[in-house]
Amino acid sequence: MPDSPPSIVPSKEPSLLNNWMSFLGIILAICSFIAVLALFGIDFIRGFTSPYTAVITYVLIPGGLITGLLLVVVGAWNERRCRHIAAKRCPPPLPHIDLSISSHRNTLIAVLVISFSFLLFSFLGTYRLYHFTESVHFCGLLCHSVMKPEYTLYKRSPHARVPCTECHVGPGASFFVKSKISGAYQIYATIAEKYPHPIPTPVKNLRPARETCEQCHWPQKFSGSVERIRTHFGMTENNDPWTIRLLLKVGGGDPSRVPVGGIHWHMSPETRVEYIATKDDRQEIPWVKVIHPDGSATIYQSRGKELKADTISKASPRLMDCIDCHNRPTHIYSTPDKAMDDALLFGRIDQSIPFIKKNGVQALVESGETSKTESEGLENVKKKLMADYAGYRDKNKILSAISEIQRIFRENFFPEMKASWKKFPDNIGHSIWPGCVRCHDGEHVSSDGKKISHDCNTCHIIISQGSGVETKSISPEGLTFDHPGGEISLEFLCSDCHKGALVE
Structure with a gap:
């Protein structure tokens, strides 16, 4: 019997991954995966504290991993398409999987394992990325x-x-x-x-305050008064202190149990206060509307600045909330005057240095206005004070004071962003900015002649005042304010003269 011709075994086609694009994708994906694992370990050991490591680990390198995998898939698809074109066949059929063929089975298992691992690490990376962007x-x-x-x-x-x-x-x-x-x-x-330089406020997209502030602070649970002590140091040779003790009528309370009064009356759920401001900074408020518990309303307009009916109809009155007074609850700029007062009060600057309050304020203001960088500002502060006290005998006191005043500059002046207390009004109180007297100026009058109160005792009473750090007597009935620089007309507002620096 003649020998049968040997069977011809068809040669196995090379892998679809055998192309430069897929090869590049495999290298990129493997390197990215190893880098992610290594950097995740480093981030874990460091306690997830470095923002730059987090950006590289959870944003940049995963992008390389995904790009690599896409290159693998696109390269394989392109290789398969090119082979069919070279063989002049019909358009390539869809992939066929036969689990009875071991190569198909092994390939499917490998794809599933890789896909599961990729999804697992993707979930982990997404979780870390979410927490990172919230940090x-x-x-x-x-x-x-x-x-x-x-x-x-x-x-x-x-x-x-x-x-x-x-x-x-x-x-x-x-x-x-x-x-x-x-x-x-x-x-x-x-x-x-x-x-913009600086970043402006109010933030237009900021969430309504009642949905955030009242997660912790609840006006219905506030009541009574709170004592506040303020010590100011004069621009004199001896930096003479003047102390004033106030009882702030915080008020508030649950209207179902107690009458709502005090400052937090503005936040009472039974009373709504709306206003129209002339500008986005809300520093001038010519129109105020109070909606009473019975549904009636009283409208107050600032004399000489009354809004016309068409202006009011086009405007969108703002419902008063926490942020209208507490507009700097966190990002609080200290004025040079206030920062120097605190430094002297707590002993960070020696009060015995003559004119240190005045010279320190001048150094801060001048350096803030003329410096373009923080380092330049710190150097200007030092030069100014070293020149002012060139003949002072105790150099250690001066150097210590300079160090503290430089700290004040570093924490409150940002020349690169053109940011300082001047650009950010603080509406708590009325000493530097109009604050309360934007409405409580005695000039807001209703159609029937009612005025928004301008009485100082509406929001606080002075129980003690006088020279020195500690006042000697207390008056529960309240005192008339004694201006330390001499009597001034009540027609003037504090903010007319006091701007946070030297008194004008």
Whole structure:
């Protein structure tokens, strides 16, 4: 019987991954995967504290991993298409999987394992990326030059333990989505350097205060008065102190149990206060509307600044909330005057140095106005004070004072962003900015002649005042304010003369 011809075994086609695009994708994906694992370990060991490591680990390198995998798929698809074109066949059929063929089975298992691993690490990376973008480090350090003023002030604020997103985003999905959309533009503005200097306030997209502030602060649970002590040092040779003790009528309370009064009457759920401001900074308020519990309303207009009917109809009155008074609850700029008072009061600057209050304030103001960088400002502060006290015998006191005044500059003046107390009104009180007297100026009158009160005792009473750090007597009935620089007419507002620096 003649030998049968040997069977011809068809040669196995090379892998579809045998092309430069897929090969490049495999290399990129493997390198990215190893880098992600290594950097995740480093981030874990460091306690997830570095914003730059987080950006590289959870944003940039995963982008390389995904790009690599896409190159693998696109390269394989392109290779398969080219082979069919070279063989002059019909358009390539859809992939066929036969689990009875071991190569198909092994390939499917490999794809499933790789896909599962990729999804697992994607979930982990997404989780870490979410928490990273919600972190204080992301908000304050990633865009360091832009957010330096806000982050510096935040760290020493009353809310330093409250994450940025608790106030700027708050709970719920809707504002989370809005914040990310707004944040996408902010990233573009930062990269393209299209952001304003300084960052303006009020923040238009900020969530209504009652949805954030009242997560912790609840006006219905506030009542009574709170004592406040203020010590001011004069611009005199001896830096003479003057102390005033106030009882602030915070008020508030639950209207179902007690009458609502005091400052937090403005936040009573039974009374609504609306207003129209002339500008976005809300420093001039010519129109105020009070809606009473019975539904009636009283409208007050500022004499000489009355709004016309068509202006009122086109405007959108703002419902008064926490932020209209507490507009700097966290990012609080200290004025040179206030910062020097605190430094002298707590002994960080020796009060015996002659004219140190006046000279320190001058050094801060002049350096803030003329310096273009922080380092230049610090050097200017030092030069000014060294010149002022060139003949002073105790150099150690002067050097210590200079160090403290430089700290004040570093924490309150940001020349690169053109940010200082001058650009950010603080509406608590009425000593530097109009604040309370934007409405309580005695000039807001209703159609029937009612006035918004201008009486000082409406919001606080003075129980003690006088020279020295400690006052000697207390008057529960309240005292008439004794201006330390001599009597002035009540027609003047504090903010007419006091601007946070030397008195004008």
